[in-house]
Amino acid sequence: MFPIKGESALLLAVVFGFAFGWLLQRGKVTNYNVIVNQFRFRDFTVLKVMMTAIIVGGIGVLVLTNMGMAKWHVRDANMVGTIIGAAIFGVGMVLYGYCPGTGVAAIATGSVHALIGAAGMILGAVMYAYSFDWVRTNILSVGKLGKVTLPQLMHVPAWTLYGALIVIALLLFYWVEKRRL
Amino acid sequence: MGQQHTKAHSGGGMTGRWSPYLVGIGIGVLSWVVFVVVAAPIGITTAIGQIAGGIVSPIVGAETVATNAYWRTNAMKLDYGTLFLIGTFFGALASSLLSRTFKIESIPSVWQERFGSSKTRRFIVAFIGGAMAMYGARMAGGCTSGNGISQSLQLAVVGWTFLVVMFVSGAVTAAILYRGSRSNHLNTNAQ
Numbered sequence: 001m002f003p004i005k006g007e008s009a010l011l012l013a014v015v016f017g018f019a020f021g022w023l024l025q026r027g028k029v030t031n032y033n034v035i036v037n038q039f040r041f042r043d044f045t046v047l048k049v050m051m052t053a054i055i056v057g058g059i060g061v062l063v064l065t066n067m068g069m070a071k072w073h074v075r076d077a078n079m080v081g082t083i084i085g086a087a088i089f090g091v092g093m094v095l096y097g098y099c100p101g102t103g104v105a106a107i108a109t110g111s112v113h114a115l116i117g118a119a120g121m122i123l124g125a126v127m128y129a130y131s132f133d134w135v136r137t138n139i140l141s142v143g144k145l146g147k148v149t150l151p152q153l154m155h156v157p158a159w160t161l162y163g164a165l166i167v168i169a170l171l172l173f174y175w176v177e178k179r180r181l
Numbered sequence: 182m183g184q185q186h187t188k189a190h191s192g193g194g195m196t197g198r199w200s201p202y203l204v205g206i207g208i209g210v211l212s213w214v215v216f217v218v219v220a221a222p223i224g225i226t227t228a229i230g231q232i233a234g235g236i237v238s239p240i241v242g243a244e245t246v247a248t249n250a251y252w253r254t255n256a257m258k259l260d261y262g263t264l265f266l267i268g269t270f271f272g273a274l275a276s277s278l279l280s281r282t283f284k285i286e287s288i289p290s291v292w293q294e295r296f297g298s299s300k301t302r303r304f305i306v307a308f309i310g311g312a313m314a315m316y317g318a319r320m321a322g323g324c325t326s327g328n329g330i331s332q333s334l335q336l337a338v339v340g341w342t343f344l345v346v347m348f349v350s351g352a353v354t355a356a357i358l359y360r361g362s363r364s365n366h367l368n369t370n371a372q
Binding site for chain 1: 195197198199201202204205206207208209210211212213214215216217218219220221222223225226229230232233234236237249250251252255259260261262264265266267268269270271272273274275276277280282283284285286287288289290291292303304306307308309310311312313314315316317318319320321322323324325326328329330331332333334335336337338339341342343344345346347348349350351352353354355356358359369
């Protein structure tokens with residue numbers, strides 16, 4: 001019966017998106033101060049949310065794929081494009097005070113500057129579309145590793161890496177909670 | 182843990198706050214559900230890229246958009262990703278209204294402390310930041326959601342590369358932007 005496709009999936013998209021937006025708002029990552037203060041190391045809300053989501057989500061998906069109930073959706077690692085793109089993204093995220101998802105969610109919480117930044121996002125997308133031919137030829141084609149994962153690259157089982165992630169996360173959480181960050 | 186943090190300097194809007202760990206578990210469990218039920222990992226910016234094509238279409242002409250190398254394979258339509266994005270908006274709206282934290286905000290307090298109360302200044306920087314975030318996300322193939330969470334939870338190289346580089350780049354930007362700012366009390370999380 002799964003995965004569901006067609007019109008039922010479109011209805012579910014709204015439901016799942018709704019849950020995502022609800023969670024972002026309750027986690028207060030729709031708040032400019034919370035996001036910018038993560039990059040200033042004064043509030044670790046963003047890292048707590050993301051690390052927990054990655055670990056809980058990752059272990060669940062690993063189990064589900066082993067049971068044959070889910071498939072992996074690993075994307076190509078075009079290293080040069082990913083690195084340059086992420087570097088530009090980091091600057092943009094701090095100037096904007098949101099990432100694209102939390103920005104859209106923040107508009108819904110009354111943030112006017114999030115709405116202005118969303119107009120900027122449209123411009124950014126247009127600029128990307130217009131430069132896409134060049135980017136594809138000169139950037140995305142360099143350093144292509146394919147659909148590769150860290151366990152494949154490092155020749156260790158996925159479980160080992162998830163275990164290491166749990167240890168790192170717990171140490172980090174302990175450290176920041178002691179400092180009430 | 183972390184529940185009901187309220188602080189005067191956070192600029193309000195903190196009521197109804199859930200623990201970040203609970204929210205992280207929620208997003209993790211949501212990932213299980215979407216992987217199994219619709220086989221479509223959480224992502225945001227693909228849909229925004231499509232919508233951008235629809236928005237500029239009347240200005241630059243439908244023909245230009247239809248023949249553009251990017252929009253040709255990313256045309257605007259009410260597909261799964263676009264409806265997920267719409268759902269995200271309404272989920273945040275419902276949550277903010279039901280927790281009575283909906284509030285019109287033009288200048289956040291951390292920004293105001295450093296850069297003053299000029300709306301124009303804040304809006305210009307937000308606009309530029311939004312454009313850069315979107316451009317970078319498209320080049321990297323995803324944003325904090327699609328790369329940072331959905332790819333990283335699969336231990337994909339693309340996801341972790343994105344997370345680490347984005348975080349370092351953001352921290353350097355924040356250090357430059359807020360250099361000399363002594364607003365230590367603007368910790369938005371501590372009691």
